Amino acid sequence: MTGDGTGATPESDADIVVAQGTFDILHPGHLHYLRDAKAMGDRLVVIVARSTNVTHKASPVVPGPQRREMVAGLDPVDEARLGHPEDIFAPIEELDPAVIALGYDQHHDAEAIRAALADRGIDCAVRRASAHEPDYEGLLSSGRIVDRILDERG
Ligand SMILES: Cc1cc2nc3c(=O)[nH]c(=O)nc-3n(C[C@H](O)[C@H](O)[C@H](O)COP(=O)(O)O)c2cc1C
Numbered sequence: 001m002t003g004d005g006t007g008a009t010p011e012s013d014a015d016i017v018v019a020q021g022t023f024d025i026l027h028p029g030h031l032h033y034l035r036d037a038k039a040m041g042d043r044l045v046v047i048v049a050r051s052t053n054v055t056h057k058a059s060p061v062v063p064g065p066q067r068r069e070m071v072a073g074l075d076p077v078d079e080a081r082l083g084h085p086e087d088i089f090a091p092i093e094e095l096d097p098a099v100i101a102l103g104y105d106q107h108h109d110a111e112a113i114r115a116a117l118a119d120r121g122i123d124c125a126v127r128r129a130s131a132h133e134p135d136y137e138g139l140l141s142s143g144r145i146v147d148r149i150l151d152e153r154g
């Protein structure tokens with residue numbers, strides 16, 4: 001119950017959920033992930049990866065500030081920020097979230113993240129979001145969208 005009679009959670013008491021990713025070319029899989037993440041708490045903060053930290057796949061095509069701006073405009077997102085250039089746990093320490101929501105196929109190992117959080121004394125759950133399975137044949141991958149463009153328009 002809140003003092004203002006609206007039933008809304010005051011920002012200071014809100015459970016923050018952090019989601020993260022590259023978000024190069026947006027698609028409904030991203031929207032599904034971020035809606036799922038938002039449902040894990042009250043306030044969703046998205047950390048958009050710096051291009052220099054995207055080392056396990058091709059570099060994003062879209063510049064970081066532009067990726068951040070588009071993610072910030074999605075309905076479940078309360079705030080989007082570009083990530084730290086070197087220390088991925090620096091924003092986590094600052095935000096002190098209740099939950100880190102990993103994407104269903106995100107390459108990070110949940111146990112390794114839990115161990116790193118414990119090392120830093122951060123009390124935060126690590127959960128995995130679900131996959132989006134639309135009832136149409138979609139193209140739910142930034143990488144596959146780029147490949148399709150190269151195949152059909154290149
Ligand atoms: C808890 C967590 C925090 C992260 N924080 C940052 C960050 O501050 N800066 C950054 O560039 N990447 C950060 N990342 C990494 C990227 O979000 C991401 O996992 C990767 O670089 C991009 O790959 P993906 O889109 O396949 O997930 C973080 C990842 C996790 C799991």
Ligand SMILES: Nc1ncnc2c1ncn2[C@@H]1O[C@H](COP(=O)(O)OP(=O)(O)OP(=O)(O)O)[C@@H](O)[C@H]1O
Binds near residue numbers: 032057103
């Ligand atoms: N179809 C999907 N269903 C649910 N979540 C998804 C889907 N596609 C991507 N995501 C989630 O969105 C987050 C950010 O995704 P990312 O930016 O890596 O996009 P991507 O389209 O999967 O990229 P790429 O095709 O380059 O691997 C990831 O954690 C990922 O799990």
